[in-house]
Amino acid sequence: MPSNFVARGPEAYDSYMGRWSKRLASDFLDFAGLVEGGAVLDVGCGTGSLTFEIATRRKVASIDALDYESDFVEAVNTRKGAASINVRQGDAMALPYESAQFEMALSLLVLHFVPDAVRAISEMVRVVKPGGVVAAAVWDTFGGMPSRRMFWDTVAAIHPPAEQRRSGLLIRPMTRPNELQTAFQHAGLSDVAATLLTIRMDFESFEDFWIAAVFGQGTHSEFLAGLPEPTQRQIESSVRAAYLAGLPDGPRSFASSAWAVRGFVTR
């Protein structure tokens, strides 16, 4: 299976993650540094958070985008309007592009879902010209996402068999400190630079948080639905208490951090 990402359609993705990846896309592009007049590839474009941010900046000559999920590809095609974006379905581990075709290959929040991230990085390197840029970002899933921690720590405390599921979600490939940076160095990229990008995830209310967390992307809703009803109710009420933290229901804001790494192709 080329993807470990469980998709539930473009709208569910946007409410769960797309609204936040839009925020991250801007900081990520500032860090990666768009190559003026270059040809850019967005690997794992999802519903287009990064793709459209690239287009908005009007700096590059061409934009290609690729995702494994065909309904995400369709969503980008529908939403792009007059913007000149070539979007297609494909696998990050076997990019359907010529070698040395782009000045930049970018990937936002994708490599932790690709079964062989090292292979995907080597593909990004292959399709970029010498002197070009490869850059990627992944969430710091273990220590950098308190809202997700709040959810899964509560679930595991109430229902200990969920501990394994929590580990699988918190410790994803490429998300440990320095892991992505080391992978870039091993891929032969030069002048590899790394940073931590932090955005805020702002929710209107507990419902805004809960509906997206459970019924958005991933398998959370099936997981919860598979538990006895009293356990489901206990989890929801304990997560609600953690969200409210003793205050009336309303907006809450959580920091979320992503590791970002950039390097130059030297062949």
Ligand SMILES: C[S@@+](CC[C@H](N)C(=O)[O-])C[C@H]1O[C@@H](n2cnc3c(N)ncnc32)[C@H](O)[C@@H]1O
């Ligand atoms: C968390 S989403 C990020 C999407 C988008 N870059 C964003 O920031 O909103 C992860 C994306 O990676 C895609 N993906 C996972 N494995 C892939 C693969 N092997 N090839 C192409 N896309 C893949 C998923 O389909 C999904 O759209």
